[in-house]
Structure formats: C-alpha cells, structure tokens
Amino acid sequence: xxxxxxxxxxxxxxxxLAFNVVSLVTFLLAVFFLFSRGLHLSVEFTGGTVMxxxxxxxxxxxxxxNAVTALGYNDVQVQNFGTARDLTIRLPVVxxxxxxxxxxxVIAALxxxxxxxxxxxxxxxxxxxxxxxxxELVEGGLKALGFVVLGxxxxxxxxxxWKFAVAAIVANLHDVVxxxxxxxxFQWEFSLAVLAAVLAVLGYSVNESVVIFDRIRENFRRxxxxxxxxxxxxxxxxxxxxxxxxxxxxxxxxxxMLLFGGETLHYFALALTIGICFGIxxxxxxxxxxxxxxxxxxxxxxxxxxxxxxxxDPNSGAVV
Amino acid sequence: xxxxxxxxxxxILVVLLIGVVYTLPNFFGESPAVxxxxxxxxxxxxxPTLQRVEEVLKSADLKPTAISFDGNSIKARFTTTDEQxxxxxxxxxxxxxxADEPSYIVALNLLSSTPQWLTSLHAAPMYLGxxxxxxxxxxxxxxxxxxxxxxxxxxxxxxxxxxxEKGIRHSGISRNGQTVEVNARDAQTAExxxxxxxxxFPDLNVVQTPTGAEFKxxxxxxxxxxSKEQEAALKQNISTLHNRINELGVAEPVxxxxxxxxxxVQLPGVQDTAKAKDILGRTATLEIRMVDESPxxxxxxxxxxxxxxxxxxxxxxxxxxxxVKKQVLLTGDNLTDAQPGFESQTQEPTVNLTLDAKGxxxxxxxxxxxxxxxxxxxxxxxxxxEVVTAPVIRSEIGGGRVQISGRMxxxxxxxxxxxxxxxxLAAPMEIIEEQTIGPTLGAENIAKGFHSVSWGFMVIVIxxxxxxxxxxxxxxxxxxxxxxxxxxxLSMLQATLTLPGIAAMALALGMAIDSNVLINxxxxxxxxxxxxxxxxxxxxxxxxxxxxxxxxITTLIAGLALLAxxxxxxxxxxxxxxxxxxxxxxxxxxxxxxxxxxxxxxRKKLKSVRIGTVWMG
Numbered sequence: 001x002x003x004x005x006x007x008x009x010x011x012x013x014x015x016x017l018a019f020n021v022v023s024l025v026t027f028l029l030a031v032f033f034l035f036s037r038g039l040h041l042s043v044e045f046t047g048g049t050v051m052x053x054x055x056x057x058x059x060x061x062x063x064x065x066n067a068v069t070a071l072g073y074n075d076v077q078v079q080n081f082g083t084a085r086d087l088t089i090r091l092p093v094v095x096x097x098x099x100x101x102x103x104x105x106v107i108a109a110l111x112x113x114x115x116x117x118x119x120x121x122x123x124x125x126x127x128x129x130x131x132x133x134x135x136e137l138v139e140g141g142l143k144a145l146g147f148v149v150l151g152x153x154x155x156x157x158x159x160x161x162w163k164f165a166v167a168a169i170v171a172n173l174h175d176v177v178x179x180x181x182x183x184x185x186f187q188w189e190f191s192l193a194v195l196a197a198v199l200a201v202l203g204y205s206v207n208e209s210v211v212i213f214d215r216i217r218e219n220f221r222r223x224x225x226x227x228x229x230x231x232x233x234x235x236x237x238x239x240x241x242x243x244x245x246x247x248x249x250x251x252x253x254x255x256x257m258l259l260f261g262g263e264t265l266h267y268f269a270l271a272l273t274i275g276i277c278f279g280i281x282x283x284x285x286x287x288x289x290x291x292x293x294x295x296x297x298x299x300x301x302x303x304x305x306x307x308x309x310x311x312x313d314p315n316s317g318a319v320v
Numbered sequence: 321x322x323x324x325x326x327x328x329x330x331x332i333l334v335v336l337l338i339g340v341v342y343t344l345p346n347f348f349g350e351s352p353a354v355x356x357x358x359x360x361x362x363x364x365x366x367x368p369t370l371q372r373v374e375e376v377l378k379s380a381d382l383k384p385t386a387i388s389f390d391g392n393s394i395k396a397r398f399t400t401t402d403e404q405x406x407x408x409x410x411x412x413x414x415x416x417x418x419a420d421e422p423s424y425i426v427a428l429n430l431l432s433s434t435p436q437w438l439t440s441l442h443a444a445p446m447y448l449g450x451x452x453x454x455x456x457x458x459x460x461x462x463x464x465x466x467x468x469x470x471x472x473x474x475x476x477x478x479x480x481x482x483x484x485e486k487g488i489r490h491s492g493i494s495r496n497g498q499t500v501e502v503n504a505r506d507a508q509t510a511e512x513x514x515x516x517x518x519x520x521f522p523d524l525n526v527v528q529t530p531t532g533a534e535f536k537x538x539x540x541x542x543x544x545x546x547s548k549e550q551e552a553a554l555k556q557n558i559s560t561l562h563n564r565i566n567e568l569g570v571a572e573p574v575x576x577x578x579x580x581x582x583x584x585v586q587l588p589g590v591q592d593t594a595k596a597k598d599i600l601g602r603t604a605t606l607e608i609r610m611v612d613e614s615p616x617x618x619x620x621x622x623x624x625x626x627x628x629x630x631x632x633x634x635x636x637x638x639x640x641x642x643x644v645k646k647q648v649l650l651t652g653d654n655l656t657d658a659q660p661g662f663e664s665q666t667q668e669p670t671v672n673l674t675l676d677a678k679g680x681x682x683x684x685x686x687x688x689x690x691x692x693x694x695x696x697x698x699x700x701x702x703x704x705x706e707v708v709t710a711p712v713i714r715s716e717i718g719g720g721r722v723q724i725s726g727r728m729x730x731x732x733x734x735x736x737x738x739x740x741x742x743x744x745l746a747a748p749m750e751i752i753e754e755q756t757i758g759p760t761l762g763a764e765n766i767a768k769g770f771h772s773v774s775w776g777f778m779v780i781v782i783x784x785x786x787x788x789x790x791x792x793x794x795x796x797x798x799x800x801x802x803x804x805x806x807x808x809x810l811s812m813l814q815a816t817l818t819l820p821g822i823a824a825m826a827l828a829l830g831m832a833i834d835s836n837v838l839i840n841x842x843x844x845x846x847x848x849x850x851x852x853x854x855x856x857x858x859x860x861x862x863x864x865x866x867x868x869x870x871x872x873i874t875t876l877i878a879g880l881a882l883l884a885x886x887x888x889x890x891x892x893x894x895x896x897x898x899x900x901x902x903x904x905x906x907x908x909x910x911x912x913x914x915x916x917x918x919x920x921x922x923r924k925k926l927k928s929v930r931i932g933t934v935w936m937g
Contacts, residue, residue, distance in 0.1 A: 052761075103756075124761050130752030132461070137887065144885035151877035159870060193820055196882055196893045203878025204831060207871035211838070214867045242841040245787070246834040249780050253830030256776030257823055262768040264451075265823050272827070 004241035009233040016289035023286050027174050030181020037184045042191035045138060047131035049091040049102050052124040053110070058084035059119060067109045082263045086124070093131055102128075141195050148199055149173065152206050160213055161301060163294040168209040171287035175205050175278045182274050183267075193268040201275030204250070208243065208283035215239050216288070220298045228296060232288050240284070247280050321858045322921030324914055332914050335906070336801065342808035344438060345445040351385070351433035352404035356411060357393040357425045370394055373411065380410035386436070397431050404428060429572070446811050449818035449892065452766050454759035455588035456596055460749040462581045467553035467747035468498045468546060473676045474656045474720065475521070476500045479539070481719040482520050488513050491534070495677075500524075502537040510535035550581070553746035558583055560745050564600055583749070589759070597751065606652030606740060609644045610686070611694035611710055617643040634698055636707040644696045644707075649686055654679030658740035660733040663725050669733040671709070673722040673740065680720025688716040697724075697740065708736060769822030776826055777803070780833055788840045790930040794915045795836035795908075802832050802900070802907035809899050820893040828900025831875065835908035839864040844931055853926045861913055868909060876901050 012019075043050045065078040068089060077090040091102060103126045110121045149169055156165035179198055183190050215235035223231060254276065258269035356373055358365055370389045377384060377396060382403055384396040398404045408426055415424045432445050450457050476495045479502065483490050490513055492503040502517070504510040514526050514537055523545035529536045541549060558575055561583065565573045574586035590596055611617075612631045619625035620633065621643050627633045631643050657674040675683055686695070696710040711724045728736070780799065784792035806825060810817065843860030851859060879901060882894035920926055 122758075123756070124758045126754070126756045128751070128754035130461075130750070133459070133752050140885040140887060144881040147881040147885065148878045151881065152874050155873060155877060192886075192890050193823070193893070196820065196886065196890045199878050199882055200827065200875075200893075200897060203875040206874040206878075207831075207834070210870045210874055211867050214870060218863075238845065239841075242837050245841070246837045249783070249833045249837065250827070250830035252779045252783070253772075253776035253826045256779070257772040257826055260768055260771035260775060261823065262764070264765065264819055265768070265772065268820070268823055 003244070006237055006240070009230065009237040010240075011233055012236050012285065013229045013232050013289065013292060016285070016292060019285035020289055023174060023282070026178055026181075030178045030184070033181050033184040034177070037187065039180065039184055039190040040187045041134075042189050042194075043090060043127060043129050044192045045134045045190070047093045047129050047134045049093075050127045051089045051091070051103055051106060052081055052126075053087050053089065053107070053121050054124050055085045055087070055119050055121050057119045059087065059121075061087065063113060064089070064110060067113055068106055071105055071109055137192065137195075144199055145176075145202075148202050152203075156206075156210070156213075160217065161296070163296050163300065164213050164291055167287045167291035167294060168206050168213070170290055171209060171282040172202055172205045172279070174286065175275060175282050176202055178278050179271055179274050183271070188267050188270065191267060193265070194271045197268045197271035197275065201272060201279060205275065205279030205283055208247075208279055209287040211242070212236060212239055212283055212288055213291070216291075216296070217301045220301050224298075228292065228298070231298075232292060236284055236288060243280060243284065247276050251276050322854055322917045324917050324921075328910075329914060329918075332911055335805070339801070339804045339808040341438065341441060342443045342811045343804055345432060345434040345443050346807060346811060348433045348435070348445070350430040351397055351399060352401045353395050353397045353429045353431035354404055354407045354411060355393050355395050355425075355427045355429040356415065357427070358423070363423050365389070365392065365394060372415075376410055376414040377407060380406065382407050382410065385433075386431075395429065395431055397433065442812075444811065444814065446807070446815060446817040448762075448766075449816045449821070450586055450588060450755065450757050450762075451819045451889075452762050452769075452817060453588050454757045454762035455586060456590050456757075457587075457753070457755040458585040458597070458600065458751050459578070459753035460583045460585065460600075461752045462554055462557055462583065463748045463750065464550045464553065464581050465498065467550060468541065469495075470656055470676060470747065471541065471549050472498045472500055474674050475524070475539070475541075477675075477677055477680050477720045478521070479517060481721070482516060483513060486512075486516050488516060496538075498540065500539045502539070504535045504537070507535055510537060513537055554581065554583070556741055556746035557749060559741070561585060561600060582752075597754075600751075606655060607648050607698045607700065607705070608650040609646075609648055609696055609698060610690060611696050612643045612645050613693050632705075634696070634705045634707045636710065642696055642707045642710055644698065649695070650675070650679050650682055652740075654682070655740065656746075658737040660730065660737045661723070663723070666725075668725050669728045669730040670723050670725040671728070671733050671737045671740065673724065675720035675722065677720065680718065683720065683722065684716060684718040687713050691715060699740070708740065765819045769819055773803075773822060773826045773829070777829060780829070784833070784836070788932045790919065791840045791843065791916070792932070794912050794919070795833065795840065797915060798836060798907045798912040799829060799833055801911055802904050803829060805903040805907060806896070806900050809903060810896065813895075813899075815895055816892060818889055818892040820889045821896045824893045824896035824900065828897060828904065832900065832904035832908055834871070835864070835868045835904060836912060838867055839909070839912070840931060843929070847929070847931070853920070853929045857916060857920060857929065861909070861916075865909065868905070872901050872905055 061078050061080065064087060065076060068076045068078065068091070073091050075092045077088075079088045079090075080086065081088040089106060091106070103123065107121065107123055110116065153165040153169050156168055176198055179201065180190075182188070183194065188194075212235055215238060216232055219226065219231040219235050223234065226234065251273065254269050254272045257265050258273065261269055356365070356369075367389070370387070373394050373396065374387060377387075382398070384398055384407070386397045388395050396407060398407060405428075408428060411424075412426045415426065434444060438444075472495050476493050479500055480493050483493070483502070488509060490502050490504050490509065494501050494503075502510075502513055504513055510528055514528060517524060517526050517537070517539055521539075523542055524539045525542050526537055526539045529538055554577055558577065561575050562573075565575065565585070565587065572588055574584065574588075576584045578584045585600065587596060612628065614628065616625060616628045617631055620627045620631075621641050623641070627643060630646055632646055633641050633643055636642055654676050655673060656676050656679075657672075659672050659674075661670045661672045662668065663670050690713050692713065694710045694712050697708045698705040699708050700706075709724055711726065724736075777799070781796040784795045784799075786792065788795060803825070806828065810821075815821070839860055842864045843856050846856035846859045847853070876898060879894055879898040882890055883898060886894050920929055
C-alpha cells in the first residue's frame, strides 16, 4: 500500500503568501473571539463548586435550576453531562459557606422537589476550588507556556538557526491561539486538562516543523543545485507522506479518546484534534513560509564545511 | 551492517524482562483483606499484636494468604470476601471487647494480590488516583502568618520572663504582628535588654529603633528560624491530621505536604465528605480541667459512690478513673508547644508545655488558687476523653511555661508530648480545594481510559501492519513494548495513575508511532532512490535518528514545562508524557532496529524487504 505517489515536488512556496493570509485571518478571528467572548474557564480557574448528580430518569433542567436558584445563588449553571439523566451544577464561590454545606443544601433542595420520590437524585461527585488556587493556575499556565516557548526556541536556535526557531514558534503559537479561539467561539469549557493538551500540542507541532526543517537542512547539503524555494518545496513534498501518516495515527488515538473517553476527556481530546489539524497546516504551510520570508540561506545551516571551500578566502585549504 | 552485537540483544532482553516483571503486578488485581490499625493515639501496634491477630485467625479456622505488619497496620489477605467478612467478625470480637471504646480499628480493605516473589522484588502495581477509585480529596492551606504570630505571642511571654529574671526594668512588652516590641526608658536599659534577648534567643533579630523619648526594641524571627518554625507548624498539622483521620478508619489515607504551606489529604473510598471535613477541621481536642478533690469525688474515684454533680469521670492510661470538674480551663488552642525535656536539678524526664498569652494568664490564676491540687490534661478522641496526665500543682506558674514531671520515663515523656501536640493544630488551615468522586464513577473512568487506549492501539496496529507489512509488524511490536515499558516505569516509580495519566498514555503511544513512521518512510525513500535493501535499512535508521531526536526533545521540553509548572492532574499527565517520550526512544529506535536486524540483518543476499509498496518514480 502506498498513499502518496508524488512525481514532482509540489510548489508549496508559490502559494506561501495565500497560506499566510489565511493563517493571519484565522489568527485574527481567534484573537477577536478570545477578546469578545472570552474563555469559558472551568471551576479550577474561577473557583467555585461543581456537582455532578445522576437521576434515575431523564430530568428537566429548568426545574433543577429553579430549585438551586431558590437557595439564593445568583449565578447557577445547570447542564446535561453526557446523558439526559446526568447533570452538572456549578455554583459560584460564596464567602463563609463551606462546600459540604453547599452540596448538602443543594441535594436537600433537589430531594424536596415534588417528583423526587419517583426520580431520586444521587450525588456522583463534587469539586470545590478556592479562589486563590485559580490565580496560581493561571500563573503556572503562563509560566509553563513561557518556558516551552523559550526552551524550544533556544533548542532550535542551537540545533538549527534563529530564523528557524522564530518561524517554528510563530507558526505553533498561532496554533495555540487558534485552539483558544475555538474554545472561545464555541464557549467550550477550558479546564486544566485542556491547558495540558494545548501545551502538549505546542510541543507536538513544533516536532512537526522540526521534521521539515531537518529535511530542509539536509537538502541544503545534498541538493546544491536547488535554490531556497525549491529546497523547501522538496523538503515538504518528501515528508508529506510521513506527516499525514503520523498525524493520522496520533489522531486515531485522540479520536478513540473522544469516542470512548467520556465527558472528562472530551474537551481534552477536542483540543488535541484541533491542535493536530492546525499543527499539520501550520508546520507545512506556515512555518516553512515564515522561515523563507526571514531569508534562510544555505550558508546559515552549513557554516563549517562551507568555510573550508570559500573561494574568496586566500587562506582556503590552509591547515595548521 | 545490520547486525547487533550480542550485548545489545542481551540488553534488550534484560530491559524486556525487567519491563515484564514490573508490569505484571498490575494484572493481579486486588483481593479482599482485613486491616487492623490502632484506634487510639495512645496505643501502638507491635509484633505481639501481630501474633495475637494470627492466633485469632487460627482459632477461627481462617487461613489468610498473606499477613503483613508495616508498623502502622496489620493486613491479612484472603481469597474470598466470605472469608474476609468472617475474619473481620472474628478479629472484631477478639480485639474489641467493648464496642464503645474500640482500641483497634478493624476495617475491610482491598490489597493487591501480587505474589510474594514479585513483592520481594519491590514490584507493585500502580497506585490508582482518586478519579479512578473514588473517594475524597482535600487541599488545605496552612495559615503560616498565624503560626508566626502564635510564635511571636509565646516569645513575648518568654522575653517578659527573661527580663524579669535579669532584673531589667522595661516599660512594656507588646506583640505587634509578628514582631515583639520592648519599650525602655533609657538607652542603657534598652542596650541591656537587647543583649539579654540576643543572648537568650539566638533565633531573634533585635533592632533598636529610637522613638521620641522612649527607646524601642523590635525583635523579629530570623528568616531561617521563621522558615524552621513554618516547617514545624506544617509537620505538626500533618501529624494532627493523621491522628484525626485515624478516627475515620480509612484504609489508605494520603496526607502529604504540597509546596511550602499546603497539605493534600486523600481518603480513598470515603464518601461522606461532611463527616470527613468535620473531623479534619476540628480544633481543640485537648482540654485542661481541675480534678475534683472533694471527699465525694475521691470516693467515686475509688469506686464507691456516684460521680458528684458537675463532675465527669475519665480513665487515665492505666484505666484508673479520675473525677474531673466539667468546667474547661484551657483547650488545645492555647497550647503552642509541647516538648520532652529534663528537670534541671533531678534530671527527671519532663514534658514542657508552652502556652500562648491568654493561656498563660489563665494558667497563672488557676495555679495560684489551686496549689496542692491536681489538674488533668484530657485528650478527646472520637468524643471520648482520656486523661493523659494529672499532675499536682506545686506552685503558681506564670509566663506560660509549664513543666510536668514525675514518674515518667524519657520514652513516656516523648510520647506524651507528641500526644499533647497532636491535640491542636500549629496553625489554622483552610480547605481550598475539594473533590468527591463516587465509586461507580471511578470504575467507569477506568473502563473509559482502558477503552480509549485499547481501541486506538488496535487501529494503529492494524493500519501499520497493512501499510508497512513486516516493518509495520515490527513497528507494532515496538509500540507494544513501549506500552509495556511505560507501565513498568510508572509502576516502578509507584506513580499515581489518573484519568489524565491514561490520556497521556494514549497520546504517548499516538506520538511514539511517529518515530517508526519516520524510519519506515525513510527506508522506503532510500529504496525508491535505488539503494540496496541492507543499505536502505541502515541509511533509513541512521538518517531518521537525527530527526527523531530533535522532535522528541522539543516534545520533551513541553512535557517538562508541564511537570515544573503544572499542578495536580496536569502533573500526572506530564509525568506519563515525559516517560512516554523516553521509553519511545528506546522501543521505536533501539528495539525495533534489533528486530529488523534479527529478521533481515542475517541474510547475506537480501533481494527485497517487505515494507509495503515502494513506488518507483
């Protein structure tokens, strides 16, 4: 079996401008939604209480919401969680009230509803996070992001060259922003697990760019007749089959999580899916193009051997 | 060129063997067990207790598959739940004659049924996180500034005593936040006080600040001493929590320090959060009351006559009754410290108590009025009080420093001070994170995680085998080895497996296949360019290696960042993620090359390799 029979190098870079415009537009849209709608942060970040309850029969959300609101909470969210029998109830942080009291009160209120006898409710799980933890998570998340960006840039600058480092980071940060944009647009819940997924995606799609950069470096060494654009085209073309297959395999795993992992892993898998799809796009079309705009040259990557045969150097070939 | 020296194969075999051994315990599951632990802080389990448990089981005609004693609890494992229940009944009957005053806790538990030979290799299954087994999780924040304030409070008392002893006439000592301020009328007194304080308390930093006509000294704890103080406060809180949680009879509680000022408490299997929180948050389990010395009370103490009105009867360590008044003089809240020590003249072992300012004042008044009488220190556990000690008051005690001496061994003094310390928290705590997971939810999460990994794994294996044929099979085996090693390393580290951890496992496998795809594509490419099969394999692996290394390192950087800055579940994810990357380097490159070499490397005249269609341009 062989999926990719490509005779000639595909001239990706001819359309580089178009790709970059598409990226820019998506990026700006993502930023726009991030600012206009904001992220729907999970209780881990905002602080508050989340309760998961199960009914023995499907239940009207409205009735539950009214019962909980009647307890005096202003901002109560009640949502279905997977099935019509499972509900998620989110309560804001209330000063001076312990969570045990909160969840007990809510369960008592739900049991006091008229149809509670036929349709009893059970508490599946509760989660309470104090407000101080949320701030720390945001801080930790930003630190982690900073560390990843810096770490990867230093490594790539050391292994390749600063232009590649910049290109890879710009391309992949744009993935991250786009994932966040999706979460903002659809108001999906942004939890700690999603944050982990986003950072994992950052590492993962940089890895994708690295594979292409590696090939570009190798091509600069081997295919001396080609110019920079041709070298890049050839590098992308010859790695495209690996790119698709690898991402396909990773996506299979993520899809499996999306299908079987249940609610807990749902958004985690969703973030990974978007990350993987845009990871391919950005590595293939964006990273290489940015590297091209930044003006990568053969000389940038193969300094050592190049200097040895520099024709302008009068001391060329002289060895002490 | 495609041959491994024998040592490399040997290395692969050894690694595989270790992988299998340490992964194995995860497959044995758990078997029913009965756990016996101490029900009272005053009672310690020891080898005679173990023998007694063994005897009880023997006389009940029960044969545990294993019985172990780990210092804190005795665990006996059985094959069936029926036996387990019988054993629990038998032990309960034998060890707890009086159900109202249980000195032992006999609880049902699940123990890993890993065979002995594996356990002796320290091979144990991964620990399941709360989201997989159900239970409650608390994260508590210790109020460190309160601990320091408490310390400053007791220091101001100490300084007052010191200056009085030295005859230095100050004009007032007060505590301002975490600073102790001493006022003096003239520079000489201030200087003398400063020297005296610096000599007596090397942990204090004393600065003189002239304010108008007065001379003021500000004494603050040095940073090292302050951090020591905080550490001690955290330790005491943890041990207090341990004692309280013992009351809940939880099989395997986790009580750990997290960061500098936080404590994680995880109680697997506990569903009643309200009760758990009630017990964790309880203060003052220690009370100081006067012993009733009236003839009626003496009579009741001896056993003839009823307990007088307004009194209560408690037992001491030796089960001797003590009749004390109901009025509570002091609680554990007023006790800042309790340490074992020695009497300076008689060298008798003592227990030294330190009270806070309020406690010291009350104590002084009480002791002045009650010289010659006894006072009882009562520790409450499960609502039941036990008299830890009932010393006679010899004289008025001021300054909040109390020395209890007489008829104690050094060991007893140590135990007693520990008990007294555990009666109170060194600093108040607040629950800042709480999670309850129902047991069915835990089981569902395990199933979900397992399905995610297994279905994804299967699809990848089928695809790889179809697309790359023999090389695909080799890649699939490598992927399997990767999973094996990942589980083995996690088991070796005794990591806690959580649902995000399982997700990371799935993701690690999805990413690990990348290395094999890179290699296989490279080999195909070499073949496409007309290289001989053996050369193609060699060049393919060689050239792919640089790329694999680069891409894995960038992924590892992201993983390390998560590990360093993440918390809780993200950490669990990051650990698996990082280990997955490392094991994949071994399995996808070193191990798969070994298989390829074994399969193709020995053939001298290799015409073709089965790596799927190599389309010739």
